[in-house]
Amino acid sequence: MxxxxxxxxxxxxxxxDDHVDVEALTTNLKGLFDGGCSGVVAAGTMGEAGQLSDAExxxxxxxxxxxxxxxxxxxxxxVSAGSTAAAVANVRIAVDAGADAVMCLPPLHYxxxxxxxxxxxxxxxxxxxxLPIMLYNNPGASGVDLAPEVVAAIAAAVEGVVAVKExxxxxxxxxxxxxxxxxxxxxxxxxxxxxxxxxxxxGWVSGxxxxxxxxxxxxxxxxxxxxxAEARTLYARLLPLARLDMTPHLVQYFKxxxxxxxxxxxxxxxxxxxxxxxxxxxxxxxxxxLRAGAPVA
Numbered sequence: 294m295x296x297x298x299x300x301x302x303x304x305x306x307x308x309x310d311d312h313v314d315v316e317a318l319t320t321n322l323k324g325l326f327d328g329g330c331s332g333v334v335a336a337g338t339m340g341e342a343g344q345l346s347d348a349e350x351x352x353x354x355x356x357x358x359x360x361x362x363x364x365x366x367x368x369x370x371x372v373s374a375g376s377t378a379a380a381v382a383n384v385r386i387a388v389d390a391g392a393d394a395v396m397c398l399p400p401l402h403y404x405x406x407x408x409x410x411x412x413x414x415x416x417x418x419x420x421x422x423x424l425p426i427m428l429y430n431n432p433g434a435s436g437v438d439l440a441p442e443v444v445a446a447i448a449a450a451v452e453g454v455v456a457v458k459e460x461x462x463x464x465x466x467x468x469x470x471x472x473x474x475x476x477x478x479x480x481x482x483x484x485x486x487x488x489x490x491x492x493x494x495x496g497w498v499s500g501x502x503x504x505x506x507x508x509x510x511x512x513x514x515x516x517x518x519x520x521x522a523e524a525r526t527l528y529a530r531l532l533p534l535a536r537l538d539m540t541p542h543l544v545q546y547f548k549x550x551x552x553x554x555x556x557x558x559x560x561x562x563x564x565x566x567x568x569x570x571x572x573x574x575x576x577x578x579x580x581x582x583l584r585a586g587a588p589v590a
Contacts, residue, residue: 295394296427297496302334302338302340303321304558320556325503326366329510330510331367333360334368338434339500370383372387373397396458398429399437404436407443426455427455427458427479428444432461433539444474459481461482477495479495483537504583545567545572550576
């Protein structure tokens with residue numbers, strides 16, 4: 294497999310004067326790899342890619358590549374964009390920075406036809422060269438649902454497509470994709486990771502792993518070992534935080550959780566606003582659930 298195991302979608306920390314905080318990013322990444330994560334996604338939704346300039350995107354990707362390769366891990370770069378030209382430009386930044394693969398939603402908020410989707414991903418493939426492509430199905434983020442038959446058709450037409458991050462929330466899609474394609478299938482939504490692993494997904498692109506990398510790695514190990522009772526017990530600690538992944542405030546929630554456990558989350562850029570008091574209470578309860586039953590240091 295090219296993309297096995299736990300792959301956090303890394304957040305992007307910012308300095309007090311609103312620059313990318315490379316030192317904090319590198320510190321966070323080291324914790325992820327020390328926790329057993331096999332790779333990382335740079336400049337994805339969790340990384341506030343839409344709020345980064347091209348220059349900042351390059352800085353983030355370069356920092357992720359340096360940290361990952363030092364840990365013998367890999368870097369997927371989110372290259373999603375609303376136009377073919379913008380996506381291709383993002384791919385070129387990833388290639389120039391030494392990334393290992395790219396991950397791409399369908400063109401944002403435009404369903405299109407199969408022919409248009411294939412043409413789009415062929416352009417991404419041409420720009421990526423030897424870098425493999427992970428399709429990213431997240432209807433809530435893109436406005437487009439890549440059903441299993443559409444994924445299979447795109448993969449058959451675009452040579453560089455080798456994997457899919459399935460984020461529809463329907464665990465039945467995992468089995469369908471395994472049956473209908475030769476792609477690597479990864480869970481893309483945090484609150485159905487256990488179900489996705491049990492259905493046969495080989496990896497998890499995760500928000501929770503930014504906060505609890507070793508626990509996420511252990512969850513996959515337990516499922517692979519057939520220790521489902523133990524996996525369910527661990528999953529119960531992860532779920533309150535995992536359920537915050539598929540919300541409009543996922544970036545603020547996970548940055549706040551990182552701050553709560555001693556990592557460097559920090560503020561998010563506009564148009565995202567800070568969490569309000571009810572949201573802070575939800576986050577505090579989720580962090581408390583994660584800590585409940587955790588081994589004493």
